[in-house]
Amino acid sequence: MSVNKFLYLAEEEIHSILGKDYQIVIDSVEDALKMMYEGTTIQPDKSSQIFDEKYQNRINCMPATLKRENTCGMKWVSVFPENKKNGLPNVEGIIVLSETNTGGVKCVLNATELTSLRTAGVGALAVKYLARKEANTIGFIGAGEEAKAHFKLIKFMQKDIKKCFVSSRTKKSVDTFIEELAPMYSDVEFINCENDYESAICDADIIVTAISSQEPVLKARWIKPGTLYIHVAGIEDEFAVARMASKIVCDCWEAVKHRKQTIVQMYNAGELKEEDIYADIYEIICGDKEGRESEGEFIYFNSVGLAVEDILLANRIYEKALELGKGIWINK
């Protein structure tokens, strides 16, 4: 590669590089968390520029450095919840990767699919460390892109999944979820729960809420013992859900704390203390703390998404693109 060029990877190209090789996504997320734990990363605060208070239309800027990879990068990603009504993507953005030995830009990538995959990758890691070994049912509230990505990555991690309950505010998105995924997973029974959230949850070993509603749609009384709950978006569960958890685990509580998820609302209201957070998941990955310790535990997992995950995944896709000769070279 020339110092006067950088590689550009469009969304389709990234899609063709990754295919269904979700291992690279899960490994990248896990390795990024390990690097954070070992202290070989720099991760400045994410900055959010909000253009619309009502709809929270915003662009986030998430820089990070991975010293062991000689790579510094930045994800620039929009979140426009109302875009869907106009047929536009809710999330769009790009990632820039630079070398830390010269400062030169080496790659620019589309960040859209990569964002939903890495988020789901963290969910899949939570399944690896926190779900019951024999978990074989999953229930969704929310059926959009993020929910689909979670199904794919979690099924990749937990091959035994045999039943998938899906619910959402609109029947149409549940139909689409099942139409898209059922043909790809013939060993899974998909159950259309329409907007009956309780039916989607009450028999699930793994629960995922990925819904842009800011309401507590998930009720504690629906959840059976031994479940893992993966909380993806903002506020989707009543306070009682976290209250009944045996363990609350975050990707990084220090980062979560500055966001607006349910447990942060509880923390700010004085209904949850720092010490109620059992662990950050990298403490479990790295063996400092136990993951699941008994069949009956209900474990609550909350992730916020970390720039180190984006940058390591992007860098591995870049390296794979070099190997495969994919992407277009652009003169600086």
Add this chain to the structure above:
Amino acid sequence: MSVNKFLYLAEEEIHSILGKDYQIVIDSVEDALKMMYEGTTIQPDKSSQIFDEKYQNRINCMPATLKRENTCGMKWVSVFPENKKNGLPNVEGIIVLSETNTGGVKCVLNATELTSLRTAGVGALAVKYLARKEANTIGFIGAGEEAKAHFKLIKFMQKDIKKCFVSSRTKKSVDTFIEELAPMYSDVEFINCENDYESAICDADIIVTAISSQEPVLKARWIKPGTLYIHVAGIEDEFAVARMASKIVCDCWEAVKHRKQTIVQMYNAGELKEEDIYADIYEIICGDKEGRESEGEFIYFNSVGLAVEDILLANRIYEKALELGKGIWINK
């Protein structure tokens, strides 16, 4: 333009769009400062990731939003002071521009030349508001890219400049400065002062220090009354220089305060107080405060560089590229 594409502008293309039309640079910088003053911008803190404590090799991430332009952008720029020894650029980076009505990326631009031009543009604005009307000599300590850009923009602003004194640590960079610029400016006498800084300064109406040294090379006793001093880089002047100033003006003191320039060293050492800062330049541009009020004043100008300037200039170059059909369209 399609929602599935963005425009890429390489350095050469930007160069061909701008040519010597420095008006667009100066207007962009002035308008960006006005927008900041009127409160129609968002400008999160710049974040700096430092890879090498000794040489301060780093990448800066500078986001900003210009509400009136429906544009949100980010400059990603490396500063690797030691790169020159290996024949690599000291500064390299890219700018991303997104629309604030959809969140979509609309343009990516090379940021290298744009960075040095906008920095020099702020210097030229300082000349417009703070130099004596009849200033016709300029003296440089430092003769690199930033010094050259300052000469070009200041000469564009102050047509009367007739004499240019140039000094630097190395004879070679002074020679190069003069070889490059003398043929373009036949009405200017260039005087090679080699590394004799005093000779470069003592007869100058406008002084520019743009040198990566972290030493106080500029001495107060060399400066004559009525001068404007433009401080570009880190620490290039002794404390006595700021002490003898009639007015100290910044681009934005709130931003300067968190950096490491001379006046910040003085501030941190308790040798300069907030109230010793006369004004931010946008207060002068917008008429809240007077600029130069007498022939004899020695005015000290310190800029730090603001993301709003980069983003507005980049957006105007993007609009000009659309008009001229320049750049390449890239599928997202």
